[in-house]
Amino acid sequence: MDADHKFLIAKIAQGDKHALAALYRALERPVYRFIVSRLNDPVEASDILHDVFMDVWRSAGRFEGRSKVQTWIFGIAYRKSIDAMRKRGRLDLTDETPDMVDDGPDQETCLAACQEAEHVRHCLGTLKDDHRTAITLAFYQDMTYCEIAEVAGVPEGTVKTRIFHAKKLLMRCLSGRVERGLT
Template sequence: MNEDSKVLLKKIGEGDEKAFADFYMMYENRLYRFIKSKLNDSSEASDILHETFMEVWRKADSFEGRSKVSTWLFGIAYYKTVDRLRKRTPVPMSDEDMPELEDTNPDAMACLLSQEKNRHVTYCLETLKVAQRMVMQLAFFEDLSYGEIAKIVDCPENTVKTRMFHAKQAMKRCLAGRMGEGK
């Protein structure tokens, strides 16, 4: 797919609208999921997706091929998402936001516990510093290597490893506190 992407980018750089449409179709869903996982807002995610692809249209001819096309593309989306996050304050979910569930199914308790664990993980992810949250999400949800993440966030690979270490430690502390462990 990377070679196809490079060919499409070259054509986009020459103004080929069909190549742009093909490139868009190739990456739209994956990139949207990535952006939405950071913002948790469909409307904002759609806006940033559009901004990212407009940047691709304008800068396709500047792609130098020193990284994978997807790394370059996710880098653009990453910076646009970080800019948007800096402009707003995250609102963590409160316990009141959880709907009341009636126990009508023998598996209802298991579902409730699973939902609660997911809520704790989501809350703890939101409490991380933006840089830590981004490397964690790129590694675990986008399955990118530390080297690819380093290119996306434009920092040394060892910095990515350090951010990941601190993110994992913060997640452990937060989850232990929220789930009542270690008391």
């Protein structure tokens, strides 16, 4: 798959619009889903998706092939989303984690809750942006922690820590919703 993407990028670098269209069709949906998960605004996400692929068109010649094409494009989308959040004044750059009491959530309750899309959507929305981004890339896009680190421009250890805290907060939120009888 990545070899196909790299072939398309090479063609795009030569000005091939058909290759750009093919790459857009291959990656538009996951990239859009990633952006919208960060911004929660479909209109703004569409504009950023557009800007991402314009950047791909303009800078395909500078792609060195050291990473996957998908990782490179998600990195562009990540940075553009940050710019958008910065403009809104909504960016939280600290890596602090909320205090958590040490009792683990009931996993049976949690298992029931996490099969309900509404619960999962709500609880993802309660996470800080860096936690939500890490979980989204891991579970929507099935990325390795190395790839997530590359997209977000942080060390691998930071990604593991973010995922660890995001997982705990997510499970706590999910079991809490069931225990409070929310549907």
